Each structure stands twice: as structure tokens, then as C-alpha cells.
Amino acid sequence: MSADMLEIDGSYGEGGGQVLRSALTLSLVTGTPFRITKIRAGRGRPGLLRQHLTCVKASCEISGADADGAELGSQTLTFRPSGPASARGGSYTFAVGSAGRTSLVLATVMLPLLLASGESVVRLEGGTHNPLAPPYEFLVEVLFPRLHELGFRIGATFERAGFFPAGGGSFTVTLGSGALLEPRAASWLTRGELTLSGAVVLANVGDRIGGREKIALAASLGIDRDAVTIKEVPSPGPGNAVMARATRNGLTHELVTAFGERGKTSETVAEDAAAQMKKYLASTAPIGEHLADQLLVPLALAKGGTFLTHVKSMHLTTNAWVLSRFLGDVVTFADEGNTTRVEVRPRP
Amino acid sequence: MKRRKVVLGFLGTQLDAGRAGNRWERWRPTVDLCRQDDFVVDRLVLFMEPQHTHLADEVIADLRSVSPETEVVRTELGITDPWDFEQVFSRLMDCAQRMKFEPEKEDYFVHISTGTHVAQICLFLLTEARYFPGKLLQTSPPRGRAGKGHPGSAQVIDLDLSRYDRLASRFEKERKTAQAHLKAGIATKSVAYNQTIERIGEVATASSAPILLLGPTGSGKSQLAKRIYEVKKERRRLSGPFVEVNCATLRGDAAMSTLFGHAKGAFTGALAAREGLLRRADGGALFLDEIGELGADEPAMLLRAIEEKVFYPMGQDREVKSDFELLCGTNKELPKLATQGKFRPDLLARIDLWTFRLPPLSERREDLPPNLDFELDEASRLFRRQVTMSREARAAYLVFAASEDATWPGNFRDLNASVTRMATLAPGGRITEPVVTDEIARLCAAFSAGDEASGGPREGRVDRVLGARRARALDLFDRAQLEEVLRVCTRERSLSAAGRVLFAESRKSRTSTNDADRLRKYLARFELTYEETR
Numbered sequence: 001m002s003a004d005m006l007e008i009d010g011s012y013g014e015g016g017g018q019v020l021r022s023a024l025t026l027s028l029v030t031g032t033p034f035r036i037t038k039i040r041a042g043r044g045r046p047g048l049l050r051q052h053l054t055c056v057k058a059s060c061e062i063s064g065a066d067a068d069g070a071e072l073g074s075q076t077l078t079f080r081p082s083g084p085a086s087a088r089g090g091s092y093t094f095a096v097g098s099a100g101r102t103s104l105v106l107a108t109v110m111l112p113l114l115l116a117s118g119e120s121v122v123r124l125e126g127g128t129h130n131p132l133a134p135p136y137e138f139l140v141e142v143l144f145p146r147l148h149e150l151g152f153r154i155g156a157t158f159e160r161a162g163f164f165p166a167g168g169g170s171f172t173v174t175l176g177s178g179a180l181l182e183p184r185a186a187s188w189l190t191r192g193e194l195t196l197s198g199a200v201v202l203a204n205v206g207d208r209i210g211g212r213e214k215i216a217l218a219a220s221l222g223i224d225r226d227a228v229t230i231k232e233v234p235s236p237g238p239g240n241a242v243m244a245r246a247t248r249n250g251l252t253h254e255l256v257t258a259f260g261e262r263g264k265t266s267e268t269v270a271e272d273a274a275a276q277m278k279k280y281l282a283s284t285a286p287i288g289e290h291l292a293d294q295l296l297v298p299l300a301l302a303k304g305g306t307f308l309t310h311v312k313s314m315h316l317t318t319n320a321w322v323l324s325r326f327l328g329d330v331v332t333f334a335d336e337g338n339t340t341r342v343e344v345r346p347r348p
Numbered sequence: 349m350k351r352r353k354v355v356l357g358f359l360g361t362q363l364d365a366g367r368a369g370n371r372w373e374r375w376r377p378t379v380d381l382c383r384q385d386d387f388v389v390d391r392l393v394l395f396m397e398p399q400h401t402h403l404a405d406e407v408i409a410d411l412r413s414v415s416p417e418t419e420v421v422r423t424e425l426g427i428t429d430p431w432d433f434e435q436v437f438s439r440l441m442d443c444a445q446r447m448k449f450e451p452e453k454e455d456y457f458v459h460i461s462t463g464t465h466v467a468q469i470c471l472f473l474l475t476e477a478r479y480f481p482g483k484l485l486q487t488s489p490p491r492g493r494a495g496k497g498h499p500g501s502a503q504v505i506d507l508d509l510s511r512y513d514r515l516a517s518r519f520e521k522e523r524k525t526a527q528a529h530l531k532a533g534i535a536t537k538s539v540a541y542n543q544t545i546e547r548i549g550e551v552a553t554a555s556s557a558p559i560l561l562l563g564p565t566g567s568g569k570s571q572l573a574k575r576i577y578e579v580k581k582e583r584r585r586l587s588g589p590f591v592e593v594n595c596a597t598l599r600g601d602a603a604m605s606t607l608f609g610h611a612k613g614a615f616t617g618a619l620a621a622r623e624g625l626l627r628r629a630d631g632g633a634l635f636l637d638e639i640g641e642l643g644a645d646e647p648a649m650l651l652r653a654i655e656e657k658v659f660y661p662m663g664q665d666r667e668v669k670s671d672f673e674l675l676c677g678t679n680k681e682l683p684k685l686a687t688q689g690k691f692r693p694d695l696l697a698r699i700d701l702w703t704f705r706l707p708p709l710s711e712r713r714e715d716l717p718p719n720l721d722f723e724l725d726e727a728s729r730l731f732r733r734q735v736t737m738s739r740e741a742r743a744a745y746l747v748f749a750a751s752e753d754a755t756w757p758g759n760f761r762d763l764n765a766s767v768t769r770m771a772t773l774a775p776g777g778r779i780t781e782p783v784v785t786d787e788i789a790r791l792c793a794a795f796s797a798g799d800e801a802s803g804g805p806r807e808g809r810v811d812r813v814l815g816a817r818r819a820r821a822l823d824l825f826d827r828a829q830l831e832e833v834l835r836v837c838t839r840e841r842s843l844s845a846a847g848r849v850l851f852a853e854s855r856k857s858r859t860s861t862n863d864a865d866r867l868r869k870y871l872a873r874f875e876l877t878y879e880e881t882r
Contacts, residue, residue: 045385045386049385050385050386050388070350071350073386095417096416097382097414126416162413165372165499166410166413168412168413168414236410236413237413261497263496
């Protein structure tokens with residue numbers, strides 16, 4: 001075993017799949033091999049689950065890396081990339097079973113491919129709208145614009161929605177290669193006056209649901225009904241989501257989602273989305289809870305930057321810890337009133 | 349290379365079917381099996397029939413969506429009636445024999461949560477018989493808060509029960525209690541004996557076949573038979589009584605009637621009908637001790653009663669049924685008796701299935717201390733007072749009991765009698781050294797008398813000096829006398845000295861003192877000289 005093998009405690013912080021995914025990303029970019037132990041220790045079903053394996057396999061596929069212990073239930077995984085920046089641009093398809101969260105697989109391979117030589121086209125199949133991961137709309141409306149600001153080139157084309165439990169959604173992401181476009185350090189400290197709007201996403205469910213959700217969301221957010229769109233999407237199974245977004249000058253600062261399910265009234269779903277939005281609006285921070293933890297690694301791999309967020313979540317601090325294992329202390333947190341100031345220095 | 353998981357199972361024509369639109373809210377075993385977070389199916393062999401093609405298409409399309417890793421193989425079995433056991437079994441068996449299994453590369457799972465109950469039973473049987481070289485897989489719907497759309501769970505059922513800790517410890521406990529019971533709670537140390545008991549325990553719990561206990565008199569056959577019955581009864585294999593009979597006590601008409609019963613007036617003196625032991629043992633166990641002593645007529649009837657569970661009582665032309673488990677005991681070499689025509693070979697074949705040899709006490713000297721404790725406890729119960737032994741007494745007794753002098757010809761019966769005697773003579777229930785010393789003397793005398801009476805393990809002096817052929821020609825009267833004379837001759841230094849000992853009483857009253865001459869004449873009757881006795 002090589003001396004520079006990084007030992008990572010998989011039960012640290014959030015203790016779930018996130019430590020593994022961030023470690024895979026950073027290992028592919030830096031070329032540092034790692035061994036993660038106690039993967040999901042203490043959970044009901046400890047060790048690697050199916051969705052984690054998909055991330056490991058995808059990481060191996062884009063880079064020719066080597067993984068030991070990539071088996072269901074395995075609590076230890078050794079990952080050896082073939083070198084620094086070993087990801088190769090190209091055409092990839094990652095199918096995620098069990099309506100799994102395609103956005104998490106994308107999050108794992110996105111930066112290595114963005115930094116690889118050669119452009120990539122990645123087709124993702126599986127769940128696109130899953131309560132436990134950012135939905136497709138969040139990626140294209142909230143995350144990708146921020147990545148553009150950092151100089152990364154990324155875009156996506158939507159095909160079908162995949163809701164829990166049927167899955168079967170798909171979209172294609174194109175990732176630009178190598179050199180950053182006008183790279184600059186980010187500074188996301190203010191958000192200014194925001195405009196609220198909403199979207200109801202429907203797949204194979206009755207029209208009445210959409211109408212009721214539109215009315216309820218508009219009422220809860222205190223906006224005009226016309227500011228809420230109803231979007232019918234193709235999908236193999238039934239599905240319904242209500243989204244609320246906050247924009248300024250064409251940039252969506254935050255997009256929150258609530259999912260419809262049997263036994264939950266349309267009004268409850270709409271109110272759920274509105275409540276999440278109100279929580280974001282209650283602070284003055286521009287960067288929402290879920291965006292914050294997804295920005296740490298891109299910032300560290302680009303030119304760094306500073307942002308304010310309203311929740312110092314466990315995912316955020318866990319990601320900062322994984323970054324520190326690979327890159328040293330590049331993240332600093334400072335509490336400022338009801339917000340947290342996060343400073344990320346570019347990797348040495 | 350990672351092992352692939354292959355699942356075989358029926359397309360559930362009811363459970364896997366979705367009614368318009370809501371199929372994703374229903375639990376569908378085949379689809380949900382492939383949605384597990386911690387169990388990925390690499391290949392699914394789906395048993396289906398052509399009339400369900402439409403459903404199969406839908407299920408397979410859904411599987412592709414939720415489990416892109418899974419390759420689905422449609423397999424038509426040609427079952428026309430899924431409730432016809434014979435058809436389902438034979439079609440599945442054909443399929444199992446046709447399939448190429450590669451257990452070195454793949455793990456097989458037989459999904460039993462779909463299909464008719466007949467199909468499930470057949471899958472179970474074929475998996476247990478290893479036609480399908482895999483484990484059973486059961487899926488179950490989501491429970492409680494998990495809610496709609498949740499895939500429920502999948503459990504692998506391993507038919508190797510020893511893999512289940514709680515079951516294994518339970519079986520072990522049952523086994524231990526059965527063994528402890530068979531040994532009457534005596535912590536025996538003899539490896540051979542313990543192995544025998546272990547095996548008897550297994551047979552007693554698992555089989556209803558006859559058990560034959562071989563062993564010398566007093567080795568505990570009868571007690572063991574009783575305990576085997578109790579173990580069988582404990583495991584609910586028997587509901588009837590334990591009936592014991594010593595075949596050596598059966599003679600003539602009485603023998604037949606004792607065993608098989610008789611009708612009223614069947615023979616002179618048969619004033620009333622009699623049930624017979626075989627009938628009484630119905631549902632229980634019959635222990636035939638000393639089965640080698642069975643008369644000429646009984647074995648034929650007995651054989652039929654064992655094989656067909658019916659027999660005719662004497663003087664009755666109506667058959668009587670009795671279903672009992674047979675235990676036999678003997679100290680004879682039955683195969684030898686059978687070749688000599690003294691025991692029916694077919695009866696022997698029937699009872700000689702599980703034969704266990706109980707070693708004599710002399711071969712189980714390491715078991716003397718625990719058995720001594722057991723006998724002391726028994727004596728305490730019998731005398732209704734605590735019977736104990738002083739440490740010195742116990743040590744002295746055990747030294748003798750384990751010595752070469754203690755032959756224990758009557759085995760445990762001798763030990764039991766010995767302890768009972770000591771307990772009777774023990775002041776205040778405490779067996780002391782003097783009591784033990786007396787008892788050892790008593791046992792020595794009994795054991796050596798036993799030797800001579802039976803021709804015993806020690807070769808008699810008469811045999812040695814005269815030769816076996818001439819010795820056999822002697823009356824016991826002469827032989828006993830000669831034996832003692834020879835013993836004295838061997839011990840004393842000369843003919844005269846031996847004569848003086850042998851005729852000591854008459855010397856006191858008689859004038860003639862030519863004892864040497866008297867002895868020489870006595871020996872001459874057997875064509876012996878004094879020198880030849882040495």
C-alpha cells in the first residue's frame with residue numbers, strides 16, 4: 001500500500017454517502033488514493049448501498065481507477081485513481097436503479113470531467129425528481145449558473161422525468177473541457193430584491209392537482225397566480241412536484257421543492273414548498289442551504305471565493321472536512337448574525 | 349470478479365399485476381425485489397406462460413427502469429394448471445435439469461413470494477433437494493411508516509438451520525438435555541460411552557426404527573431403554589406407555605399370551621380375555637429384554653407385528669392393531685445364534701438396524717466416581733436419609749473398584765448392590781473406612797467365586813494342570829475340590845507342607861500323621877503328581 005494513501009473515517013459528520021462521494025471527486029482530481037472505513041457505520045443497513053456503488057463504478061469508468069471493496073454492504077473501500085486529473089472526457093451513460101438520485105452521480109463525476117481534457121456528454125438515467133436529492137430544475141436553474149460564474153462550462157437537456165418509485169427519467173449533461181472560461185473568485189454576499197415565482201410539475205396525474213397546487217402556492221407565497229406555471233412532463237410513472245423559486249436579474253438564487261404523494265393534499269404540498277422558501281427568505285444570505293454544500297468543492301477547485309449562507313448544515317461542515325483531508329484547510333466558517341460566512345481558498 | 353446474483357421466480361400473475369395507473373403504489377414482489385438498496389439482481393429468470401406475455405412486458409419494462417443492472421430472461425415452463433402439484437413439480441424439475449448452473453461464479457436465489465402455493469411448495473422442495481442450487485428468497489411488502497412506493501424488503505432464507513444462531517443454540521440445548529437424560533444425569537467421562545449415548549440421542553429423536561442394546565448383564569440396558577422412551581416421548585413422538593418384558597421369563601402358552609394376549613377360552617385356564625403387552629404398548633414403546641431367549645413360536649408373530657403393526661391374539665381370528673416402537677436388549681451374540689439356527693435371521697435383520705453396544709463397567713473405570721455419586725444419591729432416596737462417604741472411605745473404595753481385582757461381572761447391578769449394602773451398614777448414613785474394608789472383602793470373594801463358577805476370565809488351575817479336555821470330564825463336585833487342593837499345593841513349599849494344611853483338622857484328632865501320603869494318593873486319582881501341580 002502506498003504511503004500517501006489517505007485514510008478517511010466514513011462515519012464522520014453526516015456519516016452517509018456524502019463523505020464517499022466528495023472523496024471520490026477529490027481523489028479523481030488530485031490523484032490521491034484513499035481508503036474509507038466505517039462506511040455508513042451505525043446505520044440500519046450499514047455499508048455501501050446500491051446508489052453508492054453506482055457512484056464508485058461511475059468514478060472508475062471515467063478514469064480507469066481501481067476500487068477494492070466495491071460491494072453491497074461493504075464498509076471499507078479502497079480507491080486508487082490512475083493519476084491526478086485522470087478523468088477522460090467522453091460519452092458516458094450512467095443508469096441508476098431504484099429511481100435513484102441521478103444528481104448525486106452527476107455531482108460525483110461532474111468536476112473531474114469538467115477539469116478533464118476533452119468535452120463530455122453524460123447521459124443520466126433514473127430518478128430526476130427525488131425528495132432526497134436536488135431535482136433537475138435545481139441543477140440547471142441554481143447550480144449550473146453559479147458554476148458558469150466560476151468559469152465552468154456545463155449545460156443540460158431534459159428528456160423525461162423520473163419520479164419515485166418508478167424512476168425511468170433521463171437527461172443529458174454536456175461538460176466543457178479543461179481551461180476555465182474567464183475564471184474568477186466568487187463573491188456571493190448579497191442578494192438584493194428577489195422576485196418569487198412557482199412551478200408545478202406533473203406526470204401522469206390528474207390536471208386538478210396542478211390547478212389546486214398553483215392556487216395554493218400563489219396564496220402561500222403571496223404572489224400572482226400567473227407567476228406559477230404548470231408543466232406537464234413525460235415520465236414512465238406518476239409524479240408531482242411543487243417548486244418555489246427566488247430570482248433576481250434572471251438568476252435563480254434559490255429553488256425549493258415539495259413532492260406530492262398519495263394521502264397528501266395539494267394544499268399541503270404547496271404550503272410545504274412555500275414554507276421552505278420562507279425559511280430562506282427569513283435570512284439575508286444569498287446562498288441557500290443545499291446550494292452551499294454543493295459549492296465548496298467547485299470553489300476550491302476553481303479560484304476560490306466567499307459566500308453567505310443561512311444554514312450551517314451538517315452536509316456543509318462534513319464536505320469542508322473531506323476537503324481539508326485532501327487539500328488542507330481551505331474552508332473557513334465565520335458566523336455573522338443569522339448567517340454564516342464561508343470562505344473557500346483555491347487549492348494550493 | 350464479483351459473484352453475480354441470479355434470481356429464479358414466477359411472474360406473479362396477481363401480485364405483479366398493476367391495475368391502470370396505480371401499479372407504482374402497489375407492492376409488486378418481482379419489481380420490488382429488484383428495487384432493493386442492498387440487493388442487486390444481476391439476472392432474473394422469470395417463469396411465465398404465453399398467456400401472460402402482456403403482463404410480462406409491462407413488468408420487464410418497469411424492471412428496466414428501476415433496475416438497469418438486471419438482465420431478465422423469460423422462461424416458459426409449459427404449466428397449464430398452476431395448482432396441479434404433479435405438473436408444476438415435474439415442469440420445474442425439467443427446468444432445473446435443463447438450466448446450466450455455474451455456482452462457482454454465480455449465487456442463486458429462488459424467489460418464493462410469487463406463484464401459487466403449489467408453485468411455492470415445489471420451489472421449496474426442489475431447492476431443498478438442491479435441484480436448484482440456491483437459497484430461498486422471500487420478499488415482503490413495506491410495513492408501517494415506510495409508505496406507498498417503498499419496495500418493502502427481501503430476506504434470504506438459508507435452509508441450513510445451523511446458521512441461525514438462536515435455532516442452533518436451541519437444537520444444541522435440546523441435544524444436550526436428551527443426552528443428559530439418557531445418562532440419567534451422570535457426568536460420564538468414558539469417551540466411547542459418551543459417543544454411544546450421543547448417537548443414541550440422535551437416533552431416538554430422529555427415528556422410529558427399532559433400537560437394539562447389546563451389553564452384558566447389569567450394564568444398564570433396561571434403564572437406558574426406559575430413558576430412550578422418555579426422550580422419544582418428550583419430543584412428542586410417542587404418546588403411549590413404556591412396556592417392558594424380559595423374554596427369559598416367557599415360556600410356552602404363557603409366553604404367547606403375555607405378548608399377544610388371548611381370547612377368553614383360548615386355552616385351558618384362559619378364563620378371561622387378556623390384552624397382551626404388544627397391545628398395551630400401542631402408541632408407546634415395547635422393550636424386549638433378553639430377546640435372545642425368545643422361544644420358538646413368538647418370533648414369527650413378533651416379526652409380523654413389527655412390520656405390519658398387526659397380530660392375532662391367541663384363539664382369536666380377528667387381527668389386533670398396535671403401533672409401537674421397539675427397543676430390544678440382549679447379552680447374546682445374536683448373529684452367532686442366527687447362524688446356529690437359534691434365532692430367526694429375518695427378525696434379527698429387522699431389529700439390528702441401530703445396534704448399540706454398552707460397555708461393561710470394567711471398561712468404564714473412569715466413570716466409577718460419577719456412578720458412585722449417582723448410587724449414593726439413589727441410596728439416599730431409598731433410605732430416606734442422606735447417605736455419604738468419608739473421604740478416606742471413598743478413596744479406598746474407588747481404588748479397589750478401579751483395580752484389576754474388581755471385575756464387576758454384574759456391572760452396574762453389582763455396584764448398586766455394593767453401595768446399597770454399605771448404606772445399610774453405614775452408621776448414621778455415613779460410610780466409613782471399616783465399612784468399605786468389609787465391603788471390599790465381600791466383593792473380592794464374590795468376584796473370585798464368580799470367576800470359578802463361570803469359568804471366568806481367570807483360567808482355572810484344574811484346566812491348566814489337567815488340560816481342558818480332561819477337566820471337562822470331571823464332576824463339578826470333584827473339580828471344586830481339586831481346584832482348592834491345587835491352590836494350596838501351589839502356595840506351599842512341599843508335598844508335606846501342603847498335606848499339613850489340607851488335613852489340619854484331622855491331624856488334631858488322628859494318630860496317623862501321614863498327610864503327605866494322603867495327598868499323594870488323592871492326586872494319583874487324577875493321574876497327577878505333586879510336581880505336576882506346581
